[in-house]
Every structure is written in structure tokens, then in C-alpha cells.
Amino acid sequence: MLQQGAVRDRIVERFDAMSPQLQAAARYILEHSQEVALVSMRELARNAGVQPATMTRLAKFLGLAGFEDIRVHFSDALRLRADGFAARAIERDNAGTEAGSGLAHRMLQSLSGQIARLSEPESLARLQAVADRLAAARRVYVLGLRSCHSVAWHFHYVMTLLGDKSVHLDGPAGTGVDGLLRAGDQDVLLVISISPYALQTLEIARLAREKKIGIVAITDSEVSPLIGISEASILCATESQTFFHTLTPALAVSEVLCGLLANRDRQASLDALQRADQHLASLNIYTNTIPPRRI
Amino acid sequence: MLQQGAVRDRIVERFDAMSPQLQAAARYILEHSQEVALVSMRELARNAGVQPATMTRLAKFLGLAGFEDIRVHFSDALRLRADGFAARAIERDNAGTEAGSGLAHRMLQSLSGQIARLSEPESLARLQAVADRLAAARRVYVLGLRSCHSVAWHFHYVMTLLGDKSVHLDGPAGTGVDGLLRAGDQDVLLVISISPYALQTLEIARLAREKKIGIVAITDSEVSPLIGISEASILCATESQTFFHTLTPALAVSEVLCGLLANRDRQASLDALQRADQHLASLNIYTNTIPPRRI
DNA sequence: CTCGATATGAAACAAGTGTTGCAAATCCTG
DNA sequence: CAGGATTTGCAACACTTGTTTCATATCGAG
Missing domain, CATH: 3.40.50.10490 (Glucose-6-phosphate isomerase like protein; domain 1)
Incomplete structure (x- = not known):
């Protein structure tokens, strides 16, 4: 899988320092990243052959508040991949800052993503x-x-x-x-x-x-x-x-x-546009410093 | 989003026969398919502006046992999409390199970038x-x-x-x-x-x-x-x-x-919008619900 | 071995889950 | 505009969730 962000790196980084059970949990998460966001922690633990408590312990071991933090991280990563775009992640990044001042930024990022998705x-x-x-x-x-x-x-x-x-x-x-x-x-x-x-x-x-x-x-x-x-x-x-x-x-x-x-019909379009230009020019619609436009 | 399978089709198919609240729930699910798998039903309902019970009712209306059936469906779809992500990314890049029929793609990518740059x-x-x-x-x-x-x-x-x-x-x-x-x-x-x-x-x-x-x-x-x-x-x-x-x-x-x-002034804006809504509603400007087809 | 520390498993916990039953509101239709 | 059927909101339900606690198991050093 592609990079899932900080949590994934942190798991890899601290893997060697983990106890056997923690390693089992960590390994399962690394190899089944999507499942983290899609099933409950208990089921995840069951599939990983590990106690539910171990998952919570893993989160704390990584310096997080609880397993929910891990899930949020992998949820975002999954959303991102499904979207094919980063609009939502950016939104979350700015959520911490002032609600008002980041609005313009959030709106523009989101619009950019919505248009990209049209392609x-x-x-x-x-x-x-x-x-x-x-x-x-x-x-x-x-x-x-x-x-x-x-x-x-x-x-x-x-x-x-x-x-x-x-x-x-x-x-x-x-x-x-x-x-x-x-x-x-x-x-x-x-x-x-x-x-x-x-x-x-x-x-x-x-x-x-x-x-x-x-x-x-x-x-x-x-x-x-x-x-x-x-x-x-x-x-x-x-x-x-x-x-x-x-x-x-x-x-x-x-x-x-x-x-x-x-x-x-590019030629026909060009001709039509030229005629329109002449028409508008003769009516003096535009400022005379008309930058020529062509492709 | 792209094809999510049978449940999605069924929602579209039966949409016209739904009550307004069911439609609201259905519409939200159609437009936020990923969320179905990623957040709890109650939160989904909250975001859709609908009672939790409405989600359950929607599931039953579609002939399913409960909301869990809906979630399973969208989970599977999301798993599938996430897996196919890499392939799609390649496909997308290739589409961009085509000259003639790629105009739409190029235009949209360019627009997306121009808007992103505004931020x-x-x-x-x-x-x-x-x-x-x-x-x-x-x-x-x-x-x-x-x-x-x-x-x-x-x-x-x-x-x-x-x-x-x-x-x-x-x-x-x-x-x-x-x-x-x-x-x-x-x-x-x-x-x-x-x-x-x-x-x-x-x-x-x-x-x-x-x-x-x-x-x-x-x-x-x-x-x-x-x-x-x-x-x-x-x-x-x-x-x-x-x-x-x-x-x-x-x-x-x-x-x-x-x-x-x-x-x-968010409150003032909300009040103004509400007044506008009432005004337009009393003039019957909009379809309040999708009217069931007569005859 | 034994002791201390760490790692693990099992059970208990509050919080939140999806669901259901019921009453109020709303909508038709005659 | 009354009556009956839908639709909707609400609150209670049983259940599952993630977490915590505590006793047991495991290990390494002396």
C-alpha cells in the first residue's frame, strides 16, 4: 500500500521495541490497513489473533490517546484513496485553526477537488x-x-x-x-x-x-x-x-x-469568433487594447 | 461515486416512492457513499440531518434486514475501490496524455489547479x-x-x-x-x-x-x-x-x-436564509419533495 | 531458584451503537 | 373538515464498542 501517513511510519519505526503481542497486532494492521477503518476494534483484534486490550495498548505505546486515534488516521487515508484527492484531509488540517480565517482556504481546496473529480x-x-x-x-x-x-x-x-x-x-x-x-x-x-x-x-x-x-x-x-x-x-x-x-x-x-x-470544428469556431470580434470591435464594445487570443 | 453495486441502484430505483425524510437520508448516502462505511449510523444520520431511526427505516424500505446490510455493502465497495486505486491512478495519467479526446480531462485538471492556486x-x-x-x-x-x-x-x-x-x-x-x-x-x-x-x-x-x-x-x-x-x-x-x-x-x-x-455573522445569515426559504416556500418556487408521478 | 518487573488474559465498565415501540404530527381522501 | 393512514420524532431497549482494572503468567538478573 501507499504511504498512510504518520501513524504507519511510527508503527514501523517502533516495531522492534514492541512486545510479541504488540508486534502481532502491529503486523496485522500494517498488512490490513483498510480493515482498521472498516471493522470494529474487537473484530480487528479477533482477526489479528490478539486481545482487544492489545490494540488499545498498541495505540498508547505509539503515544496516542487511544485506538480511536489510529482509526481516524486510517479512515482519512482510506477516504483519500477512495476520493482520489486530498480535499478532506486538508479540511481536517485546518480544522484546528481559527474557524473563520481558514474558510476561504477550505472552500478553494474543496472546489479544486470537486472539479478534479469530474475528470x-x-x-x-x-x-x-x-x-x-x-x-x-x-x-x-x-x-x-x-x-x-x-x-x-x-x-x-x-x-x-x-x-x-x-x-x-x-x-x-x-x-x-x-x-x-x-x-x-x-x-x-x-x-x-x-x-x-x-x-x-x-x-x-x-x-x-x-x-x-x-x-x-x-x-x-x-x-x-x-x-x-x-x-x-x-x-x-x-x-x-x-x-x-x-x-x-x-x-x-x-x-x-x-x-x-x-x-x-476548430476552423469554423475560429471563423465565428473572428466575426464576433469584428462585430464587437465595430461597436466599440471593448477597450481597444485587445490582446489577440488564439490557440 | 462510481458503481457501488446493487444497493445503490436499488436506492435510485425506489427513490421516487420514498417519503421526504427517507429521500433526505437516501440522497445523503448517495452523495457520501464512503461515509456509510466509515462512521457510525447515528453520526451518518446527524450529518444527513435525519433521525437515526430513518436510516433503519430506509434499510427496511429497501427490503433489507437492517442498516447493517447497507453498511456491509458499502464497506465492500469501498474496499474494492481502495484496492483498485493504484490502477485507476495510472489510467488517469494515461487519459491525460491523449491529445484529442482528452480535452475535457485537460480542461478540468487545469481548472482544478487554477482554483487550488487561489488558496x-x-x-x-x-x-x-x-x-x-x-x-x-x-x-x-x-x-x-x-x-x-x-x-x-x-x-x-x-x-x-x-x-x-x-x-x-x-x-x-x-x-x-x-x-x-x-x-x-x-x-x-x-x-x-x-x-x-x-x-x-x-x-x-x-x-x-x-x-x-x-x-x-x-x-x-x-x-x-x-x-x-x-x-x-x-x-x-x-x-x-x-x-x-x-x-x-x-x-x-x-x-x-x-x-x-x-x-x-453566522446567526444573522442563518436567519436571513430561513426567511428566504419561507418566502420561496410560500410562493411554491421549489419542489418540496419529489412529487410522486401522477397517473 | 526467587524476586521484581514486565507482558498478557479475562472480566467489568461507561459510552455509544442499531433497533423498536409508541405518540404526535402530517398528509390525503371522501 | 373529519377520519384514517402515513410519516415523523422521541425515548427506551438490548447489545456492542473501546477502555480500564486487576490478577495471572512470563521473563531475566541476582
């Missing part, structure tokens, strides 16, 4: 599937209300620079939905919604489904109400150490989708 | 400075046009849930700027702009400065035109492997600011 194979496959569906569509309608407006709008904004496929279902005086009037089965609706799910979003999505419009979703859970009605979907984390949910991973997903779509 | 001490200090300035303000005006609209709006949206300090300088027919009419030197303008910088944003910011309104900025560079006119600022990366700039780090910054502000 696991399954997520990538789902991203690709959604991108494929969007690429095949004649027109893409984008729906995201309340907190998800930011993501919906950003996706729509970028897509607008790339062409005229995108229609944003939002607008003053609640007229946004009218966009679906002329939508049909060659079109796709991209729905973005996280818990708590806005009722209106679901209603519009169901309406779209009845009209045979394809539906893809960015949402937060396998049990999101959107899962049942979409052909493809991407799940992203929304948990945060604050009182509200985070939309940063969802925005990242949105940007990746834009990237995948633009990447399908 | 360096200097960035944290700047975040804190901006948060302090915002907290001291009587009113916070939020300005972000074009691509930055998403970030501006999201910040404003969250702040609206926390109180009425925030005013979004945007609106139909270009009337958004009118909000600055009554702004004064006790107020602060939060400007968000990245290259290329929208001319209108700079004009409004300069106007605000003439009116002695405090200015803080989220922008992308030390040489951004916003740096010269703001009292405090936060820099975030915008580089991306696509044709466009990324706003994900900027959104992360915005969320951290919201978190820091809400954290200053």
Missing part, C-alpha cells in the same frame, strides 16, 4: 455523451433559473459567439419560455438545475419532453428529478462549507461542454 | 481585504457585463438571500446603471471584468469613482485597467485550453466572498 472516466464519458447530443441538435435551448441562471447564461453567451444555435430560455417579464414555441424534435434542451429544484424548470422540461424535444441535463444527483426525463446528463458536486451550494463545478462543466463543441 | 497566502489576503471592504459597505453594487455577467449575477443572487445590501447594475434596456443614482461614499461597487475589458464597465467604474463610491474588483491581471481605480482587488486565472477564457475561477472567488461575508 474521472465516468464523468468524462457523460460529458462526451452530452456534447455529442448537443452537437447533433439543430438548435440548443438553454434553461437555468434562479441560482442556475449564471451557468445557463454563460453557456449561452459562449455558444452565441460560436454561432446562432443557442437560445436562452429566459427574459424579462417571464417571456423566456416563449422560445420553445417553435422547438421540435430536432432540437435539444439543456437544463441546468440543482437541489432545491425550481418547479418552473421542471415544468418547462416536462413540456419540452412532451414536444419530443431532446433533453440533456446538468444536475447534482442521480436522484434529481431531471435524470428521469433526460437522455443524457452530467452530475456535479454542489456541496460547500458555506450555507449555500456551489455552482463552480457546474460552471466548469458548462465550459468543458463549450470547449468540446468548439473543438469539433 | 495561496497572497490570494487569501486579497480575498479577505475585499471581503472586509464589502462587509463595511452600506450597500454593494455589483457590475459585470458580457461574459462576467454570470459571476456578477451569481454574487448578487447569493447576497440577496442574505439580505438587501446588494444591487445588481444590470437590467433590460440598459437601465441597470440607474442603480448608481443614489450611491454614495458609504457604498462599494464590486466590478468584475476580464480581458477584453468592456468599455462600459470601465466607464461606469470611473463614474463611480468620481462619486467617491468605494471600488473593489475581481479581474485577471495586475495590469488590468481596474487595478488603478480599485481600493482592493482579486486576481484570478482565465487561461483555458479552448478559444475562450474561463470564468470558473472567478466564480469560485465570488463564492468565497459570499462565504466570507456570510461567515461574519
Whole structure:
């Protein structure tokens, strides 16, 4: 196994000074690290052929308060490996410091981890599937209300620079939905919604489904109400150490989708962007010191 | 997380038929699978905001004898995952080296790194400075046009849930700027702009400065035109492997600011959120539970 | 050997575990 | 809006947990 941190090292280091029973316990722990976190101490002792008390004695011998300290250590290591990332461990490190001042650090570390986890194979496959569906569509309608407006709008904004496929279902005086009037089965609706799910979003999505419009979703859970009605979907984390949910991973997903779509026909994308640049330049939208952008 | 086997599927499958409390428990388990094996049921229930009995009831609802059955299942899954960790790490590295289809992977890794880099001490200090300035303000005006609209709006949206300090300088027919009419030197303008910088944003910011309104900025560079006119600022990366700039780090910054502000008076924030919840509930904005499918 | 110290096993302990039964609250439905 | 069925919170339950205590066993030095 990989390094499990300080406790493991300490066991190895002090192994020679242990009594036979302590060594038996220590050896079992070293060779079955995961079990430490997954079964009770008594069962661990039984499997190691050792008295329960020996496990406690081992902990004290290592300078710890009790066996619980050992378990915490191995739990964290296991969580870390299962996550494939260090977000939680960092969180714990800072837990000792002031609750307030470390918040920013904890939030950023956690966000970084949540986005990194999106690059696991399954997520990538789902991203690709959604991108494929969007690429095949004649027109893409984008729906995201309340907190998800930011993501919906950003996706729509970028897509607008790339062409005229995108229609944003939002607008003053609640007229946004009218966009679906002329939508049909060659079109796709991209729905973005996280818990708590806005009722209106679901209603519009169901309406779209009845009209045979394809539906893809960015949402937060396998049990999101959107899962049942979409052909493809991407799940992203929304948990945060604050009182509200985070939309940063969802925005990242949105940007990746834009990237995948633009990447399908790089030349066409470049041309479209150049035309957009000219348009905006002639309207004097931006400060003239425009740094050229290309890849 | 990835496939955890039968129990997980069964939870998803029967989710719609569950009572609200069961759903809450189920949702927490789905989103924190590892914890099931690593902490006691009572603690799990506490973290899920649910009665201990609800966990037992969930198990029975799924046709299992008791919660212990659930735990066994997730323990096994976790053991398996931890074992396969090394293999997955290799797989992940390989995925990164692929050129074409690896775009999504590269983008996500890069975003993750850009956000992690925001947690360096200097960035944290700047975040804190901006948060302090915002907290001291009587009113916070939020300005972000074009691509930055998403970030501006999201910040404003969250702040609206926390109180009425925030005013979004945007609106139909270009009337958004009118909000600055009554702004004064006790107020602060939060400007968000990245290259290329929208001319209108700079004009409004300069106007605000003439009116002695405090200015803080989220922008992308030390040489951004916003740096010269703001009292405090936060820099975030915008580089991306696509044709466009990324706003994900900027959104992360915005969320951290919201978190820091809400954290200053946690009780007041909680009260405000609760009031917002009640308001939205009475308007029936959200699905309170997943409605059982009619017909 | 014998003595002192250390190591081990077994039993007792409080604390916390998962579960259950019951009453209050909530929700439908007629 | 009453009545019946669900759903929910609460408290008690028997049981297991990790720890501690103490008596016994083991060892090494004289």
C-alpha cells in the first residue's frame, strides 16, 4: 500500500521495541490497513489473533490517546484513496485553526477537488455523451433559473459567439419560455438545475419532453428529478462549507461542454469568433487594447 | 461515486416512492457513499440531518434486514475501490496524455489547479481585504457585463438571500446603471471584468469613482485597467485550453466572498436564509419533495 | 531458584451503537 | 373538515464498542 501517513511510519519505526503481542497486532494492521477503518476494534483484534486490550495498548505505546486515534488516521487515508484527492484531509488540517480565517482556504481546496473529480472516466464519458447530443441538435435551448441562471447564461453567451444555435430560455417579464414555441424534435434542451429544484424548470422540461424535444441535463444527483426525463446528463458536486451550494463545478462543466463543441470544428469556431470580434470591435464594445487570443 | 453495486441502484430505483425524510437520508448516502462505511449510523444520520431511526427505516424500505446490510455493502465497495486505486491512478495519467479526446480531462485538471492556486497566502489576503471592504459597505453594487455577467449575477443572487445590501447594475434596456443614482461614499461597487475589458464597465467604474463610491474588483491581471481605480482587488486565472477564457475561477472567488461575508455573522445569515426559504416556500418556487408521478 | 518487573488474559465498565415501540404530527381522501 | 393512514420524532431497549482494572503468567538478573 501507499504511504498512510504518520501513524504507519511510527508503527514501523517502533516495531522492534514492541512486545510479541504488540508486534502481532502491529503486523496485522500494517498488512490490513483498510480493515482498521472498516471493522470494529474487537473484530480487528479477533482477526489479528490478539486481545482487544492489545490494540488499545498498541495505540498508547505509539503515544496516542487511544485506538480511536489510529482509526481516524486510517479512515482519512482510506477516504483519500477512495476520493482520489486530498480535499478532506486538508479540511481536517485546518480544522484546528481559527474557524473563520481558514474558510476561504477550505472552500478553494474543496472546489479544486470537486472539479478534479469530474475528470474521472465516468464523468468524462457523460460529458462526451452530452456534447455529442448537443452537437447533433439543430438548435440548443438553454434553461437555468434562479441560482442556475449564471451557468445557463454563460453557456449561452459562449455558444452565441460560436454561432446562432443557442437560445436562452429566459427574459424579462417571464417571456423566456416563449422560445420553445417553435422547438421540435430536432432540437435539444439543456437544463441546468440543482437541489432545491425550481418547479418552473421542471415544468418547462416536462413540456419540452412532451414536444419530443431532446433533453440533456446538468444536475447534482442521480436522484434529481431531471435524470428521469433526460437522455443524457452530467452530475456535479454542489456541496460547500458555506450555507449555500456551489455552482463552480457546474460552471466548469458548462465550459468543458463549450470547449468540446468548439473543438469539433476548430476552423469554423475560429471563423465565428473572428466575426464576433469584428462585430464587437465595430461597436466599440471593448477597450481597444485587445490582446489577440488564439490557440 | 462510481458503481457501488446493487444497493445503490436499488436506492435510485425506489427513490421516487420514498417519503421526504427517507429521500433526505437516501440522497445523503448517495452523495457520501464512503461515509456509510466509515462512521457510525447515528453520526451518518446527524450529518444527513435525519433521525437515526430513518436510516433503519430506509434499510427496511429497501427490503433489507437492517442498516447493517447497507453498511456491509458499502464497506465492500469501498474496499474494492481502495484496492483498485493504484490502477485507476495510472489510467488517469494515461487519459491525460491523449491529445484529442482528452480535452475535457485537460480542461478540468487545469481548472482544478487554477482554483487550488487561489488558496495561496497572497490570494487569501486579497480575498479577505475585499471581503472586509464589502462587509463595511452600506450597500454593494455589483457590475459585470458580457461574459462576467454570470459571476456578477451569481454574487448578487447569493447576497440577496442574505439580505438587501446588494444591487445588481444590470437590467433590460440598459437601465441597470440607474442603480448608481443614489450611491454614495458609504457604498462599494464590486466590478468584475476580464480581458477584453468592456468599455462600459470601465466607464461606469470611473463614474463611480468620481462619486467617491468605494471600488473593489475581481479581474485577471495586475495590469488590468481596474487595478488603478480599485481600493482592493482579486486576481484570478482565465487561461483555458479552448478559444475562450474561463470564468470558473472567478466564480469560485465570488463564492468565497459570499462565504466570507456570510461567515461574519453566522446567526444573522442563518436567519436571513430561513426567511428566504419561507418566502420561496410560500410562493411554491421549489419542489418540496419529489412529487410522486401522477397517473 | 526467587524476586521484581514486565507482558498478557479475562472480566467489568461507561459510552455509544442499531433497533423498536409508541405518540404526535402530517398528509390525503371522501 | 373529519377520519384514517402515513410519516415523523422521541425515548427506551438490548447489545456492542473501546477502555480500564486487576490478577495471572512470563521473563531475566541476582
